[in-house]
Amino acid sequence: MSHHDNLFIQIRALLQSDGVKLWEEPYYSEDLGSIEGALENLALKYSGTLSIDIDRCKFILTELQENALRTLAARREFSSTGIATLKVRRIDQHSGATMVEVKCSLDIMGSELLADIAKKLEVPNAAHVKCIASGKVVSANATLADQKLNNNQQLIVIVGDGDNTGEALYERINRIRTDVQAVVSSKNNLIEMEDQNGSQVYLPPSEHKALLMGMGFCEKARAAMNRKHYEEALLLLLEADEHFATCNSKFLESVDNYALLNLDIVWCYFCLKNITQLPDAERRLAQCSRNFGISYGDNFERLYSLKGKNCPERALIMRLRLLQGVIFFHQNLRNQAFECFEAAKTLLSELEINSDQLAVLVDMGFDPSEARMALRSFKGGTAVEQAVEFIHERRQQLKNARKKYKGSERAMERRLKRSNSKDCTWVNPRSVCSLNDMGFESGLATLALQRANNDILKAVELLQTESDELNGALPRLPVTIDKTKLAQLLQLGFHENDSRVALENESNNMEEAIDSLMCAIDSEEELTAILKQAERMAETGGQNRDGPSTSTASGQTEAALPAPLIEAVINHARDEIETYKAYERFNSDLNMSDMEYLDLPLIQEEKILTEYFNMLQQ
Secondary structure (H helix, E strand, O other): OOHHHHHHHHHHHHHHHHOOOOOOOOOEEOOOEEOHHHHHHHHHHHHHHHOOOHHHHHHHHHHHHHHHHHHHHHHHHHHHHOEEEEEEEEEOOOOOOEEEEEEEEOOOEHHHHHHHHHHHOOOOOHHHOEEEEOOEEOOOOOEOOOOOOOOOOEEEEEOOOOOOOHHHHHHHHHHHHHHHHHHHHOOOOOOOOEOOOOOEOOOOHHHHHHHHHHHHHHHHHHHHHHOOOHHHHHHHHHHHHHHHOOOOHHHHHHOOHHHHHHHHHHHHHHHOOOHHHHHHHHHHHHHHHHHHHHHHOHHHHHHHHHHOOOOOOHHHHHHHHHHHHHHHHHOOOHHHHHHHHHHHHHHHHHHOOOHHHHHHHHHOOOOHHHHHHHHOOOOOOOHHHHHHHHHHHHHHHHHHHHHHHHHHHHHHHHHHHHHHOOOOOOOOHHHHHHHHHOOOOHHHHHHHHHHOOOOHHHHHHHHHHOHHHHHHHOOOOOOOOOHHHHHHHHHOOOOHHHHHHHHHHOOOOHHHHHHHHHHHOOOHHHHHHHHHHHHHHHHOOOOOOOOOOOHHHHOOOOOOOOHHHHHHHHHHHHHHHHHHHHHHHHHOOOOOOOOHHHOOOOHHHHHHHHHHHHHHOO
């Protein structure tokens, strides 16, 4: 930020404080235009107040007057003709900003606005233009009025630059979107939600998917931020914001994911030098602060009591205080800005680590990220030993939590997923496991939880007081397995025991049994084997002419499998294999540390803090 911008903020604040309107007399006349004498007198007054050169002060006053007159003209035009003026700022973090004005009706579609902007910026394909207004990406398929755009609104446009040129950025965002959707929609649980201790987090299916989508976009955005591709990161974060918006607000308030999303969006605004989105930045930092208050307690008391005063989360608090100070600075609330910068400076000092100690831990084989966070939790001569202990304890904690989940809970979750495809009543698998541990049978536990709306205490009460009625509601008739269908499943390469269970659970419905068996496959290698077997059978009219006969195992001679079922297996396997490839692409640039979001090097933050402290002293 330049010294000129600093003076601009202070002079604008003086005008607002004094109630000076530069577009009215005595500073401006419709007949005479700008009145030099009045402006010079005002410049003399303010230059003395700010101890600056009078000519520079007059130059800034003239600039402010011209801005005000353009805004006034746009209001009059909109009032008389309905034509709005939109101020568009193209973001380019390498070559600076480009400002253009677009005049249009607010009743046009977003696609028309994007086409107008592309023409003015000489971008060949309007689809490569991404426009952001008040923290939301402008949709091509809705009117500007429906998207609440207003006359004189300031928009930012991202086209991309460097390696992320318009077309490359557009295609990369689309590929990421497709991959995230594929990975989250996979029935094989390729990504799962954990709390900080490694335990699984469960939500109703619709919210669970939305939150996973949002978190997936956040992970890719954080990878882009690490590469300093802030345009890409901002677009991904805003997509994440749309998915988080569909989740229950009370849940979002109780976790720090939404707080981090808002903090990261404002950080991208700042790194892109985009002060035009100041109102949205202020709103998002307020939301972040509220979420931190709920998750971490007032003044972070709950966080400090659980993890100690030296917890790595202080890096997030430091960035929050820094950005709050920046917002106050640009609002010319300099005292408040100074307080925030002082708080950020204190935290920064506490978070500094000894580079020699970091090198020792890295030489011992620890990842630099986990080593840095461990050292931030300890100070002094024994910091290395304590950091090693901290890392080992953390790894063991995660291992234990994940091991517990991969046993009974994951199996239970898969069974419930198959059940939920026919019954929309969602049951928390962890609650079922808890009732199993108490001695209740799985089927009864599931039914009780459905009726109790996942309230485990009410479910226990139902199991104790209405067990006869619940038992009566369970299916009683045994299912006789169709041996012909069993033989067909074995021809496809499915294991006999799994096939028997699938046919029994699905009452010999082949389509549902195949879907159940395909959902149980959890490796790309097994999917590939099933795919190859099904493709061979498709070529031979539904017969398995490779390998031994299955009649010995099943007691039934092989029967030709109907072509539609073979095609269903092939399509399902191909879809899931493509999902695994999407998963590989998704993970290609991610840091797999579970606490990577806390590992802020804070080098950039330190430079920003120094810069703004210097400007406060000017």
